[in-house]
Each structure stands twice: as C-alpha cells, then as structure tokens.
Amino acid sequence: MSLAGSMLQSSPTQPHINKAALEACITACFDCTQTCTSCADACLAEQQREMLLRCIRLDLDCADICDTTGKLLSRQVAFDSTLARVMLQTCALACRICGAECEQHGRRGMEHCRICAEACRRCEEACNQLLAVLVV
Amino acid sequence: MSLAGSMLQSSPTQPHINKAALEACITACFDCTQTCTSCADACLAEQQREMLLRCIRLDLDCADICDTTGKLLSRQVAFDSTLARVMLQTCALACRICGAECEQHGRRGMEHCRICAEACRRCEEACNQLLAVLVV
Amino acid sequence: MSLAGSMLQSSPTQPHINKAALEACITACFDCTQTCTSCADACLAEQQREMLLRCIRLDLDCADICDTTGKLLSRQVAFDSTLARVMLQTCALACRICGAECEQHGRRGMEHCRICAEACRRCEEACNQLLAVLVV
C-alpha cells in the first residue's frame, strides 16, 4: 500500500468513496506536481526554448493545480463532494492540456516531456476514475 | 496601482482581457489565501472547535485554491483561457462555500470568520467579474 | 490596518512578538510571492531569455519560499520560534539573492525586474525586522 493509502486507512474519518481510487488519485497528483516542476525546469534549459514557452507555462499551472488537488483529496474531515468534483475536473483538464503539449515535444525526442506527458495522462485518468465513483 | 497591476503593466505579454479585472482578481486571490490560512488557525484555537471543523477544512482548501488561482492568473505567457475559466469557476465555488460557512460563525461573533467571509466574498466576486470578460 | 493585521487582531491566540512587525512581514511575503511569480513569467517572454535564466529560476524559488513563510507566520497556534527563525532566515536569503539578480536586470531597463527587486528588498527587510524582535 502507498503512503497515501496507509494514511487514509488510519484516519478516524473514513471516506465515503472508493478508497483505492482516492489513494491512486492522491499519489498521481503529487507525482504530477513533481514531474511538471522538473519538466518546466528542463524545458527552460533546452535550446529550443521559444518552442517550449507554452510547455513551461502549462507545466507551472499543472504543477500548482495537481498540488492543490492532492492536498484537497488528502483531507477527509467534512469532505465537500461538490468542491472535490469541480477541483477534479479542473485537474483532469490541466493534465489533459499539459499532457498533450508535453507529448508533442516528447515525440520529437525530449525525454523529460515524454515522461511528464505520461505522468499527466496517469493523473488525468486517476481524476476521471475518481470522478466516476464520486457521489455528489 | 497595486503591485500585481504594475507587474501586469510591465510584462512583455499584454493580457487580452480587461487588465483592471485581472489585477483585482489576482490581488483578491492572494488576500484570500492569507485570510483563509489565518482563519483556519484562529478556528483551531477556539473553544467550540467541534462546531468549526467544517470551517477549518474549507479554509485550508480555499487557501490552496486561491493561491493556485492567483499564480495561474499572474502568468501571461501562452495564457490558456479554457483552463483559466475552469480554475476561476473552481475558485469562485470554493470562495462561495467557504465564505458561507465563515459567515455563519461571523454572525455568532467570531470576528476572524467575519473578516474571512468578506475576503471570500470579494474573491468570489472578482473571479466572477473576470469570468464575465474572459473570452474563450 | 491590513487584512493580515485584522486577522492577527481577531485570533484567540495573541502572538508573543511585535504584532506590527509580524503583520508587515506576512503582507510582504504574500506580495513577494505574487511579484516573483509575475516576474518569472515576464522574464520568460523577454527576448534575452538566456541572460534571464538565473532570474527565472530564483523567482520561482523565491515565490515558493515567500508563500510558505507567509503561511507559517499566519499561524499563531503553538508557534515554534526556532522553526520560525530558520524559515525567516531562509526567506531573507532567498529575497536577497533573488532581489540582487532582479536589480541588475532592472538597471538595464526591465521594469518588471525593477519592481520585483523592490518587493524582494521589502520582504528581506521585513524578515530581518521580525527576526530582530523574535525571542527564541
């Protein structure tokens, strides 16, 4: 079990939603925060920076949004499903837009963009899977 | 002019949207981040903490969401209106829910909740006013 | 009085340190978070980006550090002076290094760097003034 999973297990407030989907989403959000922060920095160091401007910007936004989503989902006290739902939708969108941008550069050989695109895809999927089981 | 306004003015990337609405929204987001962080802490110190659990939790979420929104709006390079729109909607919702909770406690004499409710209302309004002029 | 000041005033936990210095430092930290976030973005859009790489990087670090310092100082419950002290020292250093870098570019006509350098200087001073009255 992941650290996030052990923390959910040991909280006095048990989530009303599927714990496995919640755990996976929290982990994917923090992974994506790290990857997007790294990718913005790696893009900044590339020669073709002009071409990577949009990627850097989306990486910075996506890192902030995933960070906030990971923290919101880590809180179980007085969980507000309506707020969680819109935050998850925003996070899925950020990951979709950022992942698509990274994927293009990944295909042209930028390995950091390829890895980041994968992390964005996994986070987008994890958000969508949690949305599917989230009862509002 | 606010600091956020001067920074917008001096950026090589001029926003396509109303600069006054953007400036007001950035300032309101960072104000609300501070106020919600303080309010969570003040609620934690109150005697009636049981009653304030939901307020503390929403304060923490709202602080994170306003922080992320303020940063996203501070970036003008490759501005993505679709992502900005959903983030602003999420922020307006967080401020509405958190502001409503704080307002209740403010009416019962908790001054920190009353001030925080006002900051949430201002931020919600600033988000909605920016949404009204944001062309996607 | 600033919002941060009103929140301090209304908290059940009254700070043991000079409230005016604390209020000024919280406000300076959040101002600097915004300014550094904007400055990183403006630098990214400049033609001479190669020359601005260090500025962008320091802006991103300084934004994160000021944000964290502003939040830590906003919390009065079980205030740990030792931790506050090292965080303030770290924040003052980040602002000094980032401010010095920005100042150079400001002198060459980059207005966003000039404004950001000022915000960094104000935040560095506010941290140092709070450190001077912080009893460990």
Place this chain on the structure above:
Amino acid sequence: MSLAGSMLQSSPTQPHINKAALEACITACFDCTQTCTSCADACLAEQQREMLLRCIRLDLDCADICDTTGKLLSRQVAFDSTLARVMLQTCALACRICGAECEQHGRRGMEHCRICAEACRRCEEACNQLLAVLVV
C-alpha cells in the same frame, strides 16, 4: 528508478551533486508533504484534539516546507547551493520537530501519527544526506 530520478536523468542540466541523494530527497519531500497534510486532517478528527493542536500546526508548516523544498530541488537550472543548503537545513529542522511531536502520539496508538513520524524521519535523513554531499 523513481519518477524524480527519471526526470533528473533526462534534464539538459545535469546536477553537480550526487544524483541518487538528490532523487531520494525530492521523493522524500513530496511523500512528507502528503503525509503531513493527511496527518493534520486525521488529528483534526480525533477526540483528543486539544492534545493534538501542536501536532496539527506543525503538520501544516512541515507540509508547506517540504513542498517548497521538493520543488526547489527539482529545479537544476542555475542551481544556487547556498540557498539550497539553508532550505535543506530548514526542511530537516521542520521534519525533526514535526516528527518528534508525531512520534509521541504514535506511541500512544495514533497510527496516522506513527506513519507520519516515519515519513518525517525519512525526509530529515534524506535532507541531511544531501547536505553532506552538497558543495557550496
């Protein structure tokens, strides 16, 4: 290899310091951000909240500090060893203070505090190991 490790590997800017120690520290910082955020929430839900006030507060500080440290270390462009050093020292201290508090409650049977104390210890060690190889 961890995601953070793959990102370091693929960045155009290769770190001058031990990559394994850097990777381990980045991962430990983001793990600790998640664990401390969860622990603050779990403590909030416990009956003995009065006893846990200091733990909640330190969890919130430690989460912010680890988050900022993980992001700073994820950036390799124009890496400033002096700033990295003080940030790592601050993070090690935050983890030590927060970990010690959590450990006490963990010994009294609070499983979330026990897990969080372990994450804090691992992060403190990872910071100290990176400090040991960081040349200023």
